[in-house]
Amino acid sequence: MTGVRQVVTRSPDRRVGFASCPWFRSDPIEYESLLERDFVRLALLDLQISSISEQPFVLDLGELGAYTPDFLLKGPSLKTVVEVKPKVFADNRRNASRLKRAGELLRQEGYRFMVATEEYIHADKRHVRAGILLRHARSHLSVEVTARVIAVASGFPHGIQITKLAFTAGVPKSTVLHLVARRQLRIAPSFILDDSELVYPIGGCDGHLHA
Incomplete structure (x- = not known):
């Protein structure tokens, strides 16, 4: 593995940009397609993930060339x-062999390897709900309001309905x-935002929130 390359490169065929999330990390997360943007939105809401790195290294695949993965996710x-x-590209002959080899090499180094296609990222349109949630993250709350809501939620380790908590x-x-x-x-993890859906304090007793 070798060092990181520049991430966001302009192209008329791709939608590139930045996901600003100062509560998660100081600098924005860069993406090079709308599918990558949607994946980042899901990752930002997964409490197992404490670090997201874009194009973290270059992997030598031997005769199959060099390979730069899109993201490295870390947590405890x-x-x-x-x-x-996109699945159509992940499954074509050239990419399928490269991704298979990359997975083999990464597993030898102790990494889990995942190919995230639109079938995973857009399942049940949860990426849309993730986007709605993250728009709410842009607002600012006082310390007093935050503490009051969390204190109420802490009394319901098995969950409390969104509207009841509010x-x-x-x-x-x-x-x-x-x-x-x-x-x-x-x-x-479905990110359903209906009034009757349950929310949980961090460390609640549900045990099945994140896949």
Whole structure:
């Protein structure tokens, strides 16, 4: 493995940009396609993930050339390299052999390797709901309001309905969604935002929130 290359490169065939998430890391996360952007949105809401690195290294595949993965995800018990690619391209002859070889080499180094296609990223349109949640993260709350909502949620380790939490804490629903997006409360990985859906304090007793 060798060092990182520049990430965002302009192209008329791709949508490139930055995901600003100062509550997660100081510099924006760079992406080179809309599919990558949607994957980043999911990753930002996964509490198993504490670090996201774009194009973290170059891997020598031998006769198959050099390979630069899209993302490296890390957490307390997580070290996963991710390739984000439309299924039609992931499955073609050239890419399939390269990705298979990359997976073999990465597993030898102790990494999990994942090819994330639109079938995974766009399943049940949860990427859309993730985007809605992350828009709420852009607002700002006082320390007092945050502490009050979290204190109420802490009394319900098995979950409390979104609207019940908002009513009990005396805040709008958007405040609850802000705290979910900022990783200060949890929600099931489907990211369904109906009023009756449950949210959980960090460290609650549900045991099945994140795949």
